[in-house]
Amino acid sequence: xxxxxxLLALLSEGPQHGYELKTEFDKRxxxxxxxxxxxxxxxxxRLERDGLVLRGDEEVDRRVVYSLTxxxxxxxxxxxxxPVALDNPPRNELAxxxxxxxTLDDVDVKKLIQTQRRASxxxxxxxxxxxxxxxxxxxxxxxxxxxxxxxxxxxxxWLDHCRAVTHTHGKLLRH
Numbered sequence: 001x002x003x004x005x006x007l008l009a010l011l012s013e014g015p016q017h018g019y020e021l022k023t024e025f026d027k028r029x030x031x032x033x034x035x036x037x038x039x040x041x042x043x044x045x046r047l048e049r050d051g052l053v054l055r056g057d058e059e060v061d062r063r064v065v066y067s068l069t070x071x072x073x074x075x076x077x078x079x080x081x082x083p084v085a086l087d088n089p090p091r092n093e094l095a096x097x098x099x100x101x102x103t104l105d106d107v108d109v110k111k112l113i114q115t116q117r118r119a120s121x122x123x124x125x126x127x128x129x130x131x132x133x134x135x136x137x138x139x140x141x142x143x144x145x146x147x148x149x150x151x152x153x154x155x156x157x158w159l160d161h162c163r164a165v166t167h168t169h170g171k172l173l174r175h
Contacts, residue, residue, distance in 0.1 A: 003035065003043050008052060008068065008076040015056065015067035018044060030134075030141035032148060047072065094155070098162055109166050117159045124152045 010016065010024050018040045025035050044066055047053040052072035056065040068076065094116060101107040131145045 002079070003039060004047065005076070005079040007040065007043055007047065008072050009079060011053060011066060011068045012073060012076045015065045017059075017063040017065050019063070021066075028140045030138075030144040032144045102166060110163070113159050113163045113166070117156060117163075120152055120156050120159065124149065124156070127152065 006025055007021055010021050010028075016024070018037065021044075022035050022037050022040045025040075044053060044055070048055050048066070052069055052075060053066045054069055056067065058064050098109070098112065101109050101112055127145055127149050131142070131149065134141050134145060136142070
């Protein structure tokens with residue numbers, strides 16, 4: 001996920017200070033990706049260094065307002081018109097954990113998979129509940145919840161595949 005691009009996009013609505021940006025990011029993503037306020041200010045510093053935002057003067061309440069430069073607006077616009085690269089998928093801790101587990105003699109892979117599957121089903125149930133109580137007018141939250149539900153459903157199907165393969169073939173690989 002690109003914090004940089006997200007902040008540029010939020011600033012395209014007008015000047016804001018760091019805490020406003022964090023609050024808007026959290027609100028618009030349904031609090032699905034906790035954004036640390038320190039990360040916001042570090043990113044804003046880099047964006048200023050790169051000529052994508054302008055740092056305003058410190059106000060009486062010690063807040064600093066940031067605004068987009070033309071180059072920053074161009075990058076924000078480009079982000080929305082470009083596809084997200086799928087050729088370099090993010091690291092998936094669960095996939096790495098299972099891949100390593102199947103290569104070790106002393107790991108109970110069946111138990112690992114079952115424990116993770118149970119946790120994934122519980123998370124799916126929570127998200128399904130959240131979908132039902134979420135404000136139907138909050139489209140951003142609805143879309144994020146649906147994406148998370150699809151991700152967990154895919155994870156459960158993959159875990160079922162892992163269970164079937166490891167059951168049929170014992171442990172997949174040993175090095």
